Amino acid sequence: xxxxxxxxxxxxxxxxxxxxxxxxxxxxxxxxxxxxxxxxxxxxxxxxxxxxxxxxxxxxxxxxxxxxxxxxxxxxxxxxxxxxxxxxxxxxxxxxxxxxxxxxxxxxxxxxxxxxxxxxxxxxxxxxxxxxxxxxxxxxxxxxxxxxxxxxxxxxxxxxxxxxxxxxxxxxxxxxxxxxxxxxxxxxxxxxxxxxxxxxxxxxxxxxxxxxxxxxxxxxxxxxxx
Numbered sequence: 001x002x003x004x005x006x007x008x009x010x011x012x013x014x015x016x017x018x019x020x021x022x023x024x025x026x027x028x029x030x031x032x033x034x035x036x037x038x039x040x041x042x043x044x045x046x047x048x049x050x051x052x053x054x055x056x057x058x059x060x061x062x063x064x065x066x067x068x069x070x071x072x073x074x075x076x077x078x079x080x081x082x083x084x085x086x087x088x089x090x091x092x093x094x095x096x097x098x099x100x101x102x103x104x105x106x107x108x109x110x111x112x113x114x115x116x117x118x119x120x121x122x123x124x125x126x127x128x129x130x131x132x133x134x135x136x137x138x139x140x141x142x143x144x145x146x147x148x149x150x151x152x153x154x155x156x157x158x159x160x161x162x163x164x165x166x167x168x169x170x171x172x173x174x175x176x177x178x179x180x181x182x183x184x185x186x187x188x189x190x191x192x193x194x195x196x197x198x199x200x201x202x203x204x205x206x207x208x209x210x211x212x213x214x215x216x217x218x219x220x221x222x223x224x225x226x
Contacts, residue, residue, distance in 0.1 A: 017051055017055035020055070021055045025049075029069070031137065031169075032169070040078075066161065088222075091214060098160075100151075100156060101147050101156055101160065103200045105147045106200045106203035109150035113150045117150075117192040117195050118196050121189035124192075143192060170218070171214075184217075
């Protein structure tokens, strides 16, 4: 029986000020430009990004739901800390959802989406050659969002949206300069290309191998930190 889930409408080419504020703040947190434990204010962030305080406030509320910041009444906004134990608990949930999303994306992706998956895989390989961690993280985010689009399951997408930023920040904090970029990018590219091929079982298996890799990396971090 053919899959009849309707395709999502294409993303708008323009974004709202709230979306722009969210994107800029999320990247600043993930890449540690806003460090764990740092206290900031709406006024400071509005000045930094040259965006009004209302879009900043709305972006911060979303980031709070994603556990990247904590909003403390009358005290300001605190960038959330990074905890290995939290990351391991997150991975328990991610593993199951990622497998579902990978399999479903392989089945439902459009031709244009499959072409974009291939572009992302190639871009990740180039990021390894360039040793560009930030480029890889941007492509990782693009891959995450594309999988959610291609899978067309709003319930899984809502759950995964709470996890991606935390996972990317953890890797940026502990993975930079550790020799992990090549193996991490390869695992992501393998997943992307299984989706391109439309092979549901290969995509699910690639998702599991990616989660195995991330889990091992996280546990090694725990061992190093004692």
